[in-house]
Amino acid sequence: xxxxxxxxxxxxxxxxxxxxxxxxxxxxxxxxxxxxxxxxxxxxxxxxxxxxxxxxxxxxxxxxxxxxxxxxxxxxxxxxxxxxxxxxxxxxxxxxxxxxxxxxxxxxxxxxxxxxxxxxxxxxxxxxxxxxxxxxxxxxxxxxxxxxxxxxxxxxxxxxxxxxxxxxxxxxxxxxxxxxxxxxxxxxxxxxxxxxxxxxxxxxxxxxxxxxxxxxxxxxxxxxxxxxxxxxxxxxxxxxxxxxxxxxxxxxxxxxx
Numbered sequence: 058x059x060x061x062x063x064x065x066x067x068x069x070x071x072x073x074x075x076x077x078x079x080x081x082x083x084x085x086x087x088x089x090x091x092x093x094x095x096x097x098x099x100x101x102x103x104x105x106x107x108x109x110x111x112x113x114x115x116x117x118x119x120x121x122x123x124x125x126x127x128x129x130x131x132x133x134x135x136x137x138x139x140x141x142x143x144x145x146x147x148x149x150x151x152x153x154x155x156x157x158x159x160x161x162x163x164x165x166x167x168x169x170x171x172x173x174x175x176x177x178x179x180x181x182x183x184x185x186x187x188x189x190x191x192x193x194x195x196x197x198x199x200x201x202x203x204x205x206x207x208x209x210x211x212x213x214x215x216x217x218x219x220x221x222x223x224x225x226x227x228x229x230x231x232x233x234x235x236x237x238x239x240x241x242x243x244x245x246x247x248x249x250x251x252x253x254x255x256x257x258x259x260x261x262x263x264x265x266x267x268x269x270x271x272x273x274x275x276x277x278x279x280x281x282x283x284x285x286x287x288x289x290x291x292x293x294x295x296x297x298x299x300x301x302x303x304x305x306x307x308x309x310x311x312x313x314x
Contacts (some may be wrong), residue, residue: 060294062087065310066137070148072099074248078282085111091134095166113175121175141186143293146179146197154257165212172216192235194293237301241293244308245279276309
């Protein structure tokens, strides 16, 4: 499939995990990818992987919590590739594992800045570039933690609930410009973030947390980044031309349990 031939796609949080998998998949389907992250080495690895597979990618180091940096990565896409058709707002942090009464205020602020403000700034700055192309698609990364309470992850859970609210509002506001906005809600996925949460939950035996998580999933396992990205690319493509303002799970049935 070449659903994104001639399209320009921005992926934030592209240095690894789901973001890197997204950059690879979009490029494999014909897109020119602007890969955004603070991790310079990780970005270099993503671009190298895309190019090794025959794709096109450009790295932009940016802090998604800073309006100037977000404006700069959008402008880089316009200057280098001529515009923006898709934004995958994927950058996110988990914070720490802690009861809410002990949760560090500074960490709470950081999580909300990256996971909420970063998503808002991405949509805010990319909208004009998409209007200039006659429309586009935005996919925001929420989480299964955005659908129900998540003990000891107060900031992360709150931030992912907020992403769903912003997605619904943006979908209504931007639809007249031909811009669709949707959110994906992954369950447990085999990434560095899940490993960090496991280490916070069960410091003496993180693998025990992962095993129990797998056992609670109706499919008996955690997801792979590529499985999340299959949904992301569908929602960003013309195959999803009438899908707007929704949140979509990719979790093996985790949220249904």
